[in-house]
Amino acid sequence: MSIQLNQPVAVQTLLNSLQRGTLSHAYLLQGANLEEQMRVVLFFLKKLLCGKEACEGCKVCKQISNMHHPDLICVKTDAATLKIEQVRELQKALSYCNVESDFKMVVIEKADTLTIQAQNALLKSIEEPEQQTIFFLLSSSSNNMLPTVRSRCQLLTLKPVGRSGEENIRLTQGEYSLATAYLYEHYYKGLEAASHEYIHNTVQHLIVLIEGMLSSQVEGLIHVSKAQGLWPSKSEQIAALSTMQALLQEVMYQVLGLQSLCRLYKDYPSIETIARENELPVIKKAMIGVEEAQRMMRSNTTGQMALEYAVLRLQDA
Ligand SMILES: [Zn+2]
Numbered sequence: 001m002s003i004q005l006n007q008p009v010a011v012q013t014l015l016n017s018l019q020r021g022t023l024s025h026a027y028l029l030q031g032a033n034l035e036e037q038m039r040v041v042l043f044f045l046k047k048l049l050c051g052k053e054a055c056e057g058c059k060v061c062k063q064i065s066n067m068h069h070p071d072l073i074c075v076k077t078d079a080a081t082l083k084i085e086q087v088r089e090l091q092k093a094l095s096y097c098n099v100e101s102d103f104k105m106v107v108i109e110k111a112d113t114l115t116i117q118a119q120n121a122l123l124k125s126i127e128e129p130e131q132q133t134i135f136f137l138l139s140s141s142s143n144n145m146l147p148t149v150r151s152r153c154q155l156l157t158l159k160p161v162g163r164s165g166e167e168n169i170r171l172t173q174g175e176y177s178l179a180t181a182y183l184y185e186h187y188y189k190g191l192e193a194a195s196h197e198y199i200h201n202t203v204q205h206l207i208v209l210i211e212g213m214l215s216s217q218v219e220g221l222i223h224v225s226k227a228q229g230l231w232p233s234k235s236e237q238i239a240a241l242s243t244m245q246a247l248l249q250e251v252m253y254q255v256l257g258l259q260s261l262c263r264l265y266k267d268y269p270s271i272e273t274i275a276r277e278n279e280l281p282v283i284k285k286a287m288i289g290v291e292e293a294q295r296m297m298r299s300n301t302t303g304q305m306a307l308e309y310a311v312l313r314l315q316d317a
Contacts, residue, residue, distance in 0.1 A: 003039045008256040010156040014044045015257065017154075024154040026126045026135040030142045031158030034109060037138040040158065041107055045072065049101050060101075070100045076109040084118040091125055094133065104133040111137035112144035119146045126152045205230055206244050207270045210251075213311050214278055214286060220311035228304050237303030241294045248287045251275045255283060282314075289314045 004011050010029070017023050029037045046054035046061050049069075055061055063069040075082065075090050090106065097104045108114070114122065126135055126149065135153075142150055205227065212223030231237045246264070253261045254275030265271040275283075289310035296306040 003036075003043045004257055007036065007040050007158050008258055010040050010158055011043065012255070012257045013154075013156060014040070015047060018044075018048060023134060025129040025133060026137065026153040027156055028111070028137045028139060028142050028145065028150060028153035029156045029158060030139050032140060032160060033158070034138060034140075036158055038107070038109075040156070041136045041138070045069075045105060048103065069105075071097060071103060072105045072107070073097070074107045074109065077113070080113065082108070082110065082114040082118055084115060084121050087114070087118045087121040087125075091121075094125065094130065102132055104130065105136070106133065107136045107138065109138050110140075112139035112141060114145075116146065119149050123149055123152070202230075202240065203243065203247070203264075203268060206240060206247055207268060207274075210244065210247060210286070211270070211274060213289075213314060214274065214282065217311060217315040220315065221308060224304060224307045224311060227307070231303065234297065234303065238294065238297055241290055241297070241303070241307075245287060245290050245294070247271065248283060248290060251278070252280065252283045252287065255280050285314050286310075 014027070029040065031037050042064055043054060045064050046056070049060050049064065050058060051060070052058060056065070060069070064072065067074055073090060073093050075086055077083075077086065090108075094104060094106070108122075123146075125133075129135075137145070137149075137153060139145060142155055145153075209223045209227050213220040227240075231240045247268075250262050250264050250271050251274050253259070254265060254272055255278070259265075262271075292313070293303075293306035293310040296309065297303055301309075
């Protein structure tokens with residue numbers, strides 16, 4: 001099971017900041033499993049340095065896997081605590097760090113066992129980092145860290161690791177998906193029943209509608225009113241909302257980097273565009289809005305009114 005699927009939120013947060021050029025100088029990972037934390041960090045470092053999307057085969061990827069990259073320093077201990085001497089050694093090593101890449105990378109295992117003196121000493125390095133130094137503090141709980149250290153790190157919380165990868169996927173879906181498999185089923189049943197062209201046109205219209213809803217209240221309302229003529233009957237409107245939910249779910253998977261769960265984006269590249277341009281909370285809000293619209297329609301509200309309500313709810317934040 002790939003670490004991207006196991007820890008989609010932590011991995012995607014790192015990849016997003018890499019893509020946007022907003023890397024933090026220090027990340028504080030918290031999670032019960034040290035190996036899992038290490039996997040997240042090493043995967044990210046390969047993405048950062050490999051040049052071939054973490055290919056696993058090149059010299060750099062192998063160096064990172066073996067923790068033998070010249071610019072990668074790992075601090076660890078078998079003792080109960082990490083002491084100030086080890087932080088001083090780290091700082092010395094950093095100043096001599098032979099920069100083969102553009103980055104100096106520090107991984108501190110069990111950072112929550114750093115003594116208070118050690119944390120205070122470390123604080124200086126995190127506060128005034130040399131250029132392009134990235135710290136990864138691995139901890140079982142960020143609460144064990146000094147608030148001054150915590151506040152200078154971006155926190156990444158890892159999901160608990162289940163017994164098997166399968167379970168983890170289900171957990172992820174259960175956690176983040178508001179739509180259900182039923183919606184996909186609905187879409188694909190529809191595909192068999194109606195002509196492919198009809199479904200294709202419907203999906204195109206729905207994508208335009210989603211884009212409008214996400215862009216602004218006015219745009220959203222204009223698109224809802226345009227959509228009115230497309231699906232005159234109530235059953236068509238309910239089917240359209242279900243398909244809309246399936247599309248939003250796919251956008252959400254894209255945002256989370258869960259491409260393997262996506263089924264529609266290859267046929268409809270706009271899904272990727274929507275995912276790139278919107279944050280996860282907005283997508284979730286849209287999904288909740290559409291779900292509410294579906295509920296309203298079942299209790300006799302017209303499709304247009306239900307969707308207008310969804311648009312207003314989405315944009316009132
Ligand atoms: Zn590589």
